[in-house]
Amino acid sequence: MAAPLTEAAIERVRELIIAGELRPGQRLPAEAALAEELGVSRSGLREAVRALATAGVLEVRRGDGTYVTSLTPDLLFTGIADAVDLMRDEDLVEVMECRRLVEPQATALAAARAGEAELAVVAHHLEAMREARDEESLVAHDEQFHAAIAAASGNTALAAILRGISGATVRARVWRALTVADSRQRTIDEHSSIYAAVRDGDRERAHAAALLHVANVEAWMRTTLRR
Known part of the structure; x- marks a missing residue:
């Protein structure tokens, strides 16, 4: 926990x-002037700047100074991923519930808004998933597949x-278990259905395909935790 004066800064x-x-x-403003204005020591100000830089609010440019970032969602929501990475498996079920509520909507928007360039990126990562020979590559392209779908929604906050x-x-936790359970091909087929619906511009089918995929992963997680 930060010191009270640092928290105040x-x-x-x-x-x-x-x-x-x-x-x-x-x-x-320069460090000395800003520390005086905020009523904190320079060391306390540095701690505050580090915390705000980690949160995506400030950017420290060596030899140039400290700047306010663009404050866009992709910067300000970075802390979500750090928090999720630390969660226990049983808590990830609640995260999957969140994903089940949000991702189908984003996929439906992508079906309405994706252009040829966005679709090409999605198709590339789908093909790479099919050809993946190791878990690391599979996880990486799975992540990029869904990120490309979310980006195609045109909503940067939703994508972030x-x-x-x-x-x-x-995804690494999920795919490790899916591979053991011999569900890899079925899961890739679900990704194919999502891509096809987005490519065809069919919002309802895209929503349904994404919902089915996320619901299946969530159901698998619940079953695994019960075991």
């Missing part, structure tokens, strides 16, 4: 950003949230 910087006194891309709740660490 973090909150003050947040307030300045919310009030518009610090804007995206703006350089913060989905990356956070279904990142590589979670």
